[in-house]
Amino acid sequence: MEYEIIHLPKEKWKGTVVPIRYITDKYYDVYVNKTDKGFAIGIEKKDFTEPVTHTPEEYDFPDKLYEDHWENAYAWGVLVDGELVAAIETDQELWSNRLRITELWVAEKYQKQGIGHALVEMAKEQARRERRRAIILETQSCNVNAIDFYQHEGFSLIGMDTCCYKNNDLQRKEVRLEFGWFPEEKKRLNREEIEIRMETKSDWYNVELMTQHAFWNKHHLGCDEHYLVHKLRQDKDYLPELSRIAVKDGEIIGCIMYSQARVVDGTDTHEIITFGPLCVEPKWQGCGVGELLLRETMKLAANKEYKGIVIFGEPDYYPRIGFKTCDNFNITTAEGKNFDAFMGIELVEDSMKGIKGKFYESEVFENLPKEEVEEYNKKFPQLQKLRFPGQWD
Structure with missing residues (x-):
């Protein structure tokens, strides 16, 4: 498939719902145990007893482009016959000189065609141009396909939040995981x-x-x-x-x-x-x-x-x-x-x-x-x- 990535101007695309949905039969089990010397933390891939589906409809606040709390948001996407089929949004975290990917979505029909990779490359190019020290993003511990994709794109686990979505995220097997990508450190030439x-x-x-x-x-x-x-x-x-x-x-x-x-x-x-x-x-x-x-x-x-x-x-x-x-x-x-x-x-x-x-x-x-x-x-x-x-x- 040939496709073109274009900028999605805020004045046109603000409020557009990003319909992220997925089915998974696996999850990363996160555990945090208190020990005499501190804490023991583990993350291990396991199988659900039956597939779990997540859709935008189950959330009170579905993902949207250019949400007000992302003050420096910028989005790109792919249109097919005028329909948005993929998008990525970033926001400049100025105080820490990092770039956050706030949204990344590819419609199911268009997955595994290199679009997701191309969109991530856009974020990496933005980070390079702005000399950001890292790109960060969050996903859920049950979104195994996303986690595997991010690792394939060079991201690594940098942290977690065990009560981001609800107070029982650990029990529900839906823990917020933070991933980061770091530009290659360049050696100065003499x-x-x-x-x-x-x-x-x-x-x-x-x-x-x-x-x-x-x-x-x-x-x-x-x-x-x-x-x-x-x-x-x-x-x-x-x-x-x-x-x-x-x-x-x-x-x-x-x-x-x-x-x-x-x-x-x-x-x-x-x-x-x-x-x-x-x-x-x-x-x-x-x-x-x-x-x-x-x-x-x-x-x-x-x-x-x-x-x-x-x-x-x-x-x-x-x-x-x-x-x-x-x-x-x-x-x-x-x-x-x-x-x-x-x-x-x-x-x-x-x-x-x-x-x-x-x-x-x-x-x-x-x-x-x-x-x-x-x-x-x-x-x-x-x-x-x-x-x-x-x-x-």
């Missing part, structure tokens, strides 16, 4: 493990392909950063002498592209530089590649006596490398604004002390028509455009 060099013409396609992978669905549906790389190389403001790519075992895993920029104060124009994109292949993100590229090229720029760098970037990343918001430098955007994502750094102490005014980058950053981007996308393998939390539009 400078000796990668090659940082200027790109050659033979690198162009792979640099753009890597850039597309790094930004796809990050800020918008799809992305245009790979097309920006293509156009930037042809622009008068491009600085190839500062721009670099990162290569590991023959694979291009990162790049940073520099260009001329300026700060204008009335009739005074101050030449500075900016970079963008700075990106890393998704499987190598979190390994320090971007920081290695940035620190090495900042030294190059300082040696060439550039005074400073101004960027639009992620405010939770660049400050730890030394970037500050531009109000510290009396620099605003072209519209006269300042905000957390608008940052700068001096390449030498006090090198931007005499610079103030409005920041302007190359016009190439604003000249990326959607129709041109779509045409350029035909040069690369087709990727699905998907909605994720945090996109700008």
Whole structure:
């Protein structure tokens, strides 16, 4: 079966009942015994004397999408002829930096076709994008098929609640079990493990392909950063002498592209530089590649006596490398604004002390028509455009 996972907007799908039902002839028996030294806890798969059925109708509060108590809920699903046949919903547990799967359902007719796996992969992708330390979910000890499925997807038992549903959950053999999935801990690469060099013409396609992978669905549906790389190389403001790519075992895993920029104060124009994109292949993100590229090229720029760098970037990343918001430098955007994502750094102490005014980058950053981007996308393998939390539009 071919199917497409789509975002389920809250304004349309809020209150939709998720009809989770299942029949089971097995259960995980949970026992908690007090001992002289503490507690003995066990969970063991056993057989029911006869099959047990659970349906939405037996609960006073059936599962629904976008319940009010899930403040940051986000849902995807699969539609067949306009009918919802599968769905997953997540909620950001901000205080603990975890992502909770609040709903996961596949209609019986469509089970065992890979849909459940694909939906879980959506949650894993969201967790990766948001740098969550874990994905967590709950299921019942009698929902053996779900428990086995979650374990197959890499989840492990992390806890239980023996009175979540009723006060006799242990006796009823329906105990809430919590499962968790943890992203692989990535080892930071050191400078000796990668090659940082200027790109050659033979690198162009792979640099753009890597850039597309790094930004796809990050800020918008799809992305245009790979097309920006293509156009930037042809622009008068491009600085190839500062721009670099990162290569590991023959694979291009990162790049940073520099260009001329300026700060204008009335009739005074101050030449500075900016970079963008700075990106890393998704499987190598979190390994320090971007920081290695940035620190090495900042030294190059300082040696060439550039005074400073101004960027639009992620405010939770660049400050730890030394970037500050531009109000510290009396620099605003072209519209006269300042905000957390608008940052700068001096390449030498006090090198931007005499610079103030409005920041302007190359016009190439604003000249990326959607129709041109779509045409350029035909040069690369087709990727699905998907909605994720945090996109700008």
